[in-house]
Amino acid sequence: MLLSSATTKSSVNFLKLALLGTLFLLLLYLLEILLCRMVTKTPSTFFLIPMWYQFLTPFTGVQAELILGTIARKEKENSHSDGGYLVDRVSFSEDKLMDADSKAVMMAWEKPLMESHAKAVCSGGGHVLNVGFGMGLVDMAIQQYNPVSHTIIEAHPEVYDRMLRNGWGEKENVKILFGRWQDVLPQLGSYDGIFFDTYGEYYEDMREFHQHLPKLLKPGGIYSFFNGLCGDNAFFHVVYCNIVSLELENLGYTTQLIPLPVKDCLAEEVWEGVKQKYWQLDTYYLPVCQYTDDSE
Numbered sequence: 001m002l003l004s005s006a007t008t009k010s011s012v013n014f015l016k017l018a019l020l021g022t023l024f025l026l027l028l029y030l031l032e033i034l035l036c037r038m039v040t041k042t043p044s045t046f047f048l049i050p051m052w053y054q055f056l057t058p059f060t061g062v063q064a065e066l067i068l069g070t071i072a073r074k075e076k077e078n079s080h081s082d083g084g085y086l087v088d089r090v091s092f093s094e095d096k097l098m099d100a101d102s103k104a105v106m107m108a109w110e111k112p113l114m115e116s117h118a119k120a121v122c123s124g125g126g127h128v129l130n131v132g133f134g135m136g137l138v139d140m141a142i143q144q145y146n147p148v149s150h151t152i153i154e155a156h157p158e159v160y161d162r163m164l165r166n167g168w169g170e171k172e173n174v175k176i177l178f179g180r181w182q183d184v185l186p187q188l189g190s191y192d193g194i195f196f197d198t199y200g201e202y203y204e205d206m207r208e209f210h211q212h213l214p215k216l217l218k219p220g221g222i223y224s225f226f227n228g229l230c231g232d233n234a235f236f237h238v239v240y241c242n243i244v245s246l247e248l249e250n251l252g253y254t255t256q257l258i259p260l261p262v263k264d265c266l267a268e269e270v271w272e273g274v275k276q277k278y279w280q281l282d283t284y285y286l287p288v289c290q291y292t293d294d295s296e
């Protein structure tokens with residue numbers, strides 16, 4: 001449920017900027033048409049504007065997000081110098097894992113999504129890495145594919161304790177790294193499949209993780225992440241999907257977004273007792289990212 005609630009504040013700011021940028025570009029577009037038609041009496045070169053528009057909109061968005069992400073992270077570092085979510089209590093029930101603020105860290109309705117993520121990252125077999133254990137849904141699904149090795153990073157002490165109590169420490173092919181992914185990076189190898197789904201982090205953290213992909217993901221490997229970016233707003237979700245794909249493209253990865261219908265998993269009762277509905281869309285877009293070797 002990566003960033004679903006944690007990025008809300010920075011997302012809203014970023015989206016305001018992105019929207020302003022878009023409006024500005026649309027205004028330019030209209031101005032150009034007017035000028036061409038009324039002043040110079042020449043046909044508009046409007047075909048150029050959509051090119052600018054296509055180029056500048058994501059660019060403006062990414063830049064805005066970069067700046068706002070940094071500010072948001074600094075704010076978080078200042079306000080959570082005590083450790084934030086990771087030092088607070090969590091509570092487990094059969095269908096959800098909640099933080100101390102009654103926000104859902106993970107929910108059982110995501111099980112089919114986690115199974116699809118597991119299928120994607122295990123498609124090449126070999127060595128698999130999962131960042132963020134939560135309820136262990138994706139890890140249970142990964143185990144079904146019997147990978148050669150299955151590394152799990154988990155940073156919350158109570159989640160970690162529960163993993164051990166449930167026998168995850170005794171599984172032959174499983175290696176658990178307790179700590180924040182940022183801190184255990186030196187202990188990681190390279191993997192055929194990687195899944196990323198943390199909680200209480202910002203979009204900027206995921207972007208930082210992506211910078212390590214060239215080292216972490218083997219050639220031909222598959223990377224996927226929980227795509228909960230702005231999951232309560234269809235328009236902004238699409239903007240985020242485009243931004244993340246664009247950023248991964250800059251690192252050399254193509255991203256395929258596979259649509260999965262989720263409407264049927266989300267009856268109103270699912271959210272009972274949960275402070276924030278982090279997902280409100282009918283379709284989930286499952287990202288499947290792979291390195292593109294242009295030289296081939």
Ligand SMILES: C[S@@+](CC[C@H](N)C(=O)[O-])C[C@H]1O[C@@H](n2cnc3c(N)ncnc32)[C@H](O)[C@@H]1O
Pocket residue numbers: 001002105106114131132133134135136137138139153154155156159179180181182197198199200201
């Ligand atoms: C949304 S849950 C993961 C759910 C999981 N995909 C599943 O199938 O149940 C996110 C998990 O990431 C952990 N987490 C949060 N920040 C982390 C970090 N920086 N490094 C590693 N784990 C982290 C949380 O404690 C939580 O258990």
